[in-house]
Amino acid sequence: MRLLAFAASVALALPLASGRTESTESQTLEVSRMVDAGGYRLHFLEFPAGKSGPTIVFESGGGDSAEPWRGVAKQVHEVLGVHTIRYDRAGLGESEKDTRPYSIDGEADALDKGLADLKVSSCVILVAHSYGGFVSTLFAANHPGEVCGLVLVDADIVGFFDDAEVTALMAGFREERNEILAKNPALVRALDAFPATVARMRRVELPRTMPVIDIVSTTPPMRTDEERKAWRAAHIAFVNAGPARRVVLASHSSHMVMNDEPDLIVNAIAELVRR
Numbered sequence: 001m002r003l004l005a006f007a008a009s010v011a012l013a014l015p016l017a018s019g020r021t022e023s024t025e026s027q028t029l030e031v032s033r034m035v036d037a038g039g040y041r042l043h044f045l046e047f048p049a050g051k052s053g054p055t056i057v058f059e060s061g062g063g064d065s066a067e068p069w070r071g072v073a074k075q076v077h078e079v080l081g082v083h084t085i086r087y088d089r090a091g092l093g094e095s096e097k098d099t100r101p102y103s104i105d106g107e108a109d110a111l112d113k114g115l116a117d118l119k120v121s122s123c124v125i126l127v128a129h130s131y132g133g134f135v136s137t138l139f140a141a142n143h144p145g146e147v148c149g150l151v152l153v154d155a156d157i158v159g160f161f162d163d164a165e166v167t168a169l170m171a172g173f174r175e176e177r178n179e180i181l182a183k184n185p186a187l188v189r190a191l192d193a194f195p196a197t198v199a200r201m202r203r204v205e206l207p208r209t210m211p212v213i214d215i216v217s218t219t220p221p222m223r224t225d226e227e228r229k230a231w232r233a234a235h236i237a238f239v240n241a242g243p244a245r246r247v248v249l250a251s252h253s254s255h256m257v258m259n260d261e262p263d264l265i266v267n268a269i270a271e272l273v274r275r
Contacts (some may be wrong), residue, residue: 035117037110042087043094044114049083052124054148057270058086059128063187065093071110072258080273091186104191104197108139113258122146125272129153134201141204145249149272152258154220160200160234166198212245213268217253
């Protein structure tokens with residue numbers, strides 16, 4: 001289904017525990033905070049840094065809360081000892097709704113406000129899944145002095161979404177809109193604005209020298225082999241456009257690489273941390 005290539009999944013965001021969440025293995029505490037994003041509050045979860053280093057910020061796919069990143073964030077913190085952050089975008093998980101008209105710039109600005117509130121201002125490594133790739137790419141383009149690198153995880157690449165793909169995606173979405181709306185209103189807000197989002201992302205220029213590791217599933221959630229080939233081709237073209245970019249094929253993964261091959265993501269983050 002074309003829709004899933006954008007949304008990561010149409011599954012409901014899983015509920016998160018409020019307050020402080022304790023790891024039974026390491027006794028490391030993941031701290032939960034509500035952060036002002038300008039008229040509404042976002043829910044952030046962070047493992048404080050065990051030593052100096054970059055901050056790893058996890059960005060979820062469309063319609064997903066921070067929950068899919070729980071295990072990887074914990075592993076990254078324990079293995080690398082770095083500050084990790086995951087969060088729920090507006091209307092997802094425990095975050096409040098944003099009642100203003102949706103825009104991808106609003107998503108990036110909300111992340112900016114949240115990180116500023118958490119006193120994160122330099123050397124951020126963004127780890128983005130699916131639609132989160134748009135949010136993180138826009139944020140990185142807006143803050144090239146703060147972002148040290150990107151790990152894209154079967155992420156949305158604007159080169160894949162030509163006019164024909166966007167038209168087909170929106171046609172399928174209109175057929176399913178009421179069903180999705182009943183389960184995940186925040187996802188519908190983003191989908192309603194998707195043509196405008198793609199138009200905006202076509203104007204975004206990520207610095208060519210910014211390090212990017214692009215993890216691409218060999219079985220993304222497309223309907224046809226032709227679409228899957230186009231997905232991989234778009235990612236290869238994206239990687240070839242920058243000298244500091246490289247691709248990693250997740251050959252044993254579905255779209256949810258963090259569930260199927262989490263070590264690929266942890267290793268990619270470790271590589272950027274070493275840089």
